[in-house]
Amino acid sequence: MEKSNKGSSSGSGKKSPKSSTARQSSGSMDQGSGEQGSEQKSLLQEFFIDSLKDIYWAEKHLTKVLPKMQRAATTEELKDLLEEHLDVTIEQISRLEQIFEMLGKKAQAKKCEAMEGITKEGEGVIEDTEDESMTRDVGIIMSAQKVEHYEIASYGSLAQLAKTLGLEEISGLLEETLAEEKEADEKLTMIAEENINFEASEE
Ligand SMILES: [Fe+2]
Ligand SMILES: [Fe+2]
Numbered sequence: 001m002e003k004s005n006k007g008s009s010s011g012s013g014k015k016s017p018k019s020s021t022a023r024q025s026s027g028s029m030d031q032g033s034g035e036q037g038s039e040q041k042s043l044l045q046e047f048f049i050d051s052l053k054d055i056y057w058a059e060k061h062l063t064k065v066l067p068k069m070q071r072a073a074t075t076e077e078l079k080d081l082l083e084e085h086l087d088v089t090i091e092q093i094s095r096l097e098q099i100f101e102m103l104g105k106k107a108q109a110k111k112c113e114a115m116e117g118i119t120k121e122g123e124g125v126i127e128d129t130e131d132e133s134m135t136r137d138v139g140i141i142m143s144a145q146k147v148e149h150y151e152i153a154s155y156g157s158l159a160q161l162a163k164t165l166g167l168e169e170i171s172g173l174l175e176e177t178l179a180e181e182k183e184a185d186e187k188l189t190m191i192a193e194e195n196i197n198f199e200a201s202e203e
Contacts, residue, residue, distance in 0.1 A: 053110035065119045072126045134200035148185040
């Protein structure tokens with residue numbers, strides 16, 4: 001009796017923490033799986049919004065850098081192309097602001113170290129090349145293409161991420177910008193290959 005009492009009491013003693021552990025763990029599992037679903041989505045959404053802030057900073061920064069590149073360029077065709085892309089960039093900034101609004105978020109820029117680095121390097125190229133030389137334009141085109149490739153990588157990923165998050169309309173807007181960046185990149189390649197590279201090789 002004593003033994004069985006002890007046993008039952010110790011048994012119930014063991015049982016109660018066990019059952020409370022079981023309850024806790026099943027409780028946390030239920031909560032976990034429930035929260036995990038929404039948490040995963042919100043973490044990805046948070047990452048998505050953070051990446052939008054990064055490219056928003058980059059685009060705004062480019063509105064200051066593109067005019068400098070344009071002033072430093074030698075040929076009219078490169079100057080025109082950079083001017084055209086400045087207008088496109090200003091539209092892309094509005095498009096990003098529209099996206100922030102659609103997400104119910106304030107448009108916020110977060111410093112993009114990569115874009116700062118690429119454009120700093122571009123300024124160095126301008127310093128290292130002679131005024132009114134074709135080699136200057138070769139350097140500017142190379143820098144501008146590095147910028148475009150960063151943007152292509154960013155907008156390509158962002159458009160895809162928007163799709164994953166079920167944000168179809170936003171994805172469409174990001175794809176519009178992606179197409180513009182690709183077009184700018186192609187135009188830069190074209191003017192380099194048609195004329196500027198050859199003329200620079202004669203300097
Ligand atoms: Fe852009
Ligand atoms: Fe661009």
